[in-house]
Amino acid sequence: MADRKATVERNTLETRIRAEINLDGDGQAAFDTGIPFLEHMLDQIARHGLIDLNVRCEGDTHIDDHHSVEDIGITLGQAFAKAVGDKKGINRYGHAYVPLDEALSRVVIDFSGRPGLEFNVDYTRAIVGGFDVDLFREFFQGFVNHAQVTLHVDNLRGMNTHHQIETVFKAFGRALRMALTADPRMADQMPSTKGCL
Numbered sequence: 001m002a003d004r005k006a007t008v009e010r011n012t013l014e015t016r017i018r019a020e021i022n023l024d025g026d027g028q029a030a031f032d033t034g035i036p037f038l039e040h041m042l043d044q045i046a047r048h049g050l051i052d053l054n055v056r057c058e059g060d061t062h063i064d065d066h067h068s069v070e071d072i073g074i075t076l077g078q079a080f081a082k083a084v085g086d087k088k089g090i091n092r093y094g095h096a097y098v099p100l101d102e103a104l105s106r107v108v109i110d111f112s113g114r115p116g117l118e119f120n121v122d123y124t125r126a127i128v129g130g131f132d133v134d135l136f137r138e139f140f141q142g143f144v145n146h147a148q149v150t151l152h153v154d155n156l157r158g159m160n161t162h163h164q165i166e167t168v169f170k171a172f173g174r175a176l177r178m179a180l181t182a183d184p185r186m187a188d189q190m191p192s193t194k195g196c197l
Contacts (some may be wrong), residue, residue, distance in 0.1 A: 002085065003022075003024075004022070004023035004024055004085065004180075005020075005021065005022045005083055006020070006021055006079040006080075006082035006083035006084060007019070007020045007021075007074050007079070007116060008078045008079040009075075010071060010074065010075045010078070011184070012067075012071065014059060014060050014067040014068075014071070015057060015058065015059040015060070015067050015068055015071040015072075016057070016058045016059075017055070017056065017057045017058075017059075017068075017071055017072060017075045018054075018055070018056045018057075018075075018141060018143040019053075019054070019055050019056075019072070019075045019076050019078075019079045020052075020053070020054040020055075020079070020080045021051060021052065021053055021054075021076070021080065021083055022051065022052035022083075023051055023083050023084065023180050024042065024050075025046075025050060025051055025052030026050055026052070027046050027048075027049070027050050027051065027052070028046065028048035028052045028053075028101070028126055029042065029043050029047070029053045029054070030053075030054045030055075030107075031043070031053075031054075031055050031056075031073065032055075032056045032057070033055060033056070033057040033059070033068060034059065034061050034119045035056075035057075035061065035065050035068060035069065035131065036129065037128060037129040037130070038065070038069060038072070038131065039133035040067075040140075040166075041136075041166070041169040042072075043168075043197075044056060044166060044169035044170045044172075044173055045169060045173040045176065046173070047170060048098075048169075048170045048173030048174050048177065049172075049173035049176040049177045049179055049180075051173070051176065051177070053076075054061045055057075055072060055075075055076070057071070057072055059071070064132070065131065065132065065135055065190040066132075066138065067134055069135040069136075069139050070135070070138040070139065070141075070142045071142065072139065072142075073138065073139035073140060073141065073142030073146075074142035074143070074144075074145070074146050075146075076143055076146075076147075077142060077143040077144065077145060077146030077147035077148075077149075078146045078147075080147040080149075081146060081147050081148055083174075084111065084180065086190075087111055087191065087197045088186070088187075088188050088189060088190050088191075089182050089183060089186045089187055089188060089189065089191075090111065090179065090180055090181065090182060090183065090186070091178055091179050091180070091181050091182075091183050091186075091191070091193060092110060092112075092191035092192070092197070093108075093109070093110050093111075093177035093178070093179055093180060094108070094109045094174070094176060094177065094178030094179030094180070094190050095107065095109070095132065095172040095175050095178065096170075096172075096173075096174030096175045096178065097171065098167045098170040098171040098174060099167065100163045100166055100167045100170070101110045101160070101163055102156075102157065102158055102159050102160065102163065103155065103157060103158030103159070103160060103163035103164050103166075103167045104156045104157050104158065104167060105121075105153070105154065105155045105156060105158075105164070105167035105168045105170075105171045106153075106154045106156060106171060107150070107151070107152065107153050107154075107168065107171035107172045107175045108152040108175060109137070109149055109150070109151050109152075109172075109175045109176060110149060110150040110151075110179070110180050111147075111149050111179055111180075111197060112148070112149060112150045112197060113148050113196075113197040114148065114150060115144045115145045115146075115147075115148055115149065115150070116121060116144065116149075116150040116151070117137075117140055117141050117144045117150075117151050117153075118151070118152045118153065118154075119137050119140055119141075119151075119153045120153065120155065121136070121137075121153065121154075121155040121164060121165075121168060122155065123161050123164060123165075124158070124159055124160070124161050124164070125161040127160050128161050128165065129162075133161060133183075136165060136168070139180065140153060146183070151172075151197065153168055153171075155167065155168060
């Protein structure tokens with residue numbers, strides 16, 4: 001399997017973003033987005049997915065965090081699509097259940113070539129660390145649209161909103177790791193009866 005690395009830049013009137021990823025990394029991460037709580041969650045993807053992530057964003061956070069969060073999701077989605085290549089030999093599907101104290105989340109992903117998001121998280125608070133938690137749906141919507149994946153996110157229980165969100169991102173990282181892992185029995189085979197994804 002070739003090096004699965006990508007660098008993507010996205011520049012608009014609202015944001016300037018550069019994302020570098022290595023799908024076969026060891027969880028190294030560096031962030032400069034101006035949004036500390038988002039960076040804490042991106043770190044979960046890196047650590048639990050064993051994906052090296054480097055994300056830089058200059059955004060109009062003087063308005064609010066919306067454009068930056070959504071556009072980071074878009075840019076990461078583009079980077080994943082580029083890095084994963086033709087998808088031959090990967091597991092394709094990944095899933096994970098992750099607890100954190102009273103909270104429990106399940107994330108299931110399919111590198112299907114078709115964007116789809118089911119996002120079921122009933123937050124107990126609207127704001128954590130100054131961050132509007134509704135923006136996480138925008139992050140994942142941007143990601144799935146541009147990574148071309150089907151993603152189901154379910155927070156099954158939880159009372160602490162920080163815990164709810166952190167279990168989602170840890171499970172997302174673990175599900176990515178499973179889906180992107182090479183299956184030696186698949187070798188150069190496409191994981192689809194269609195012959196393409």
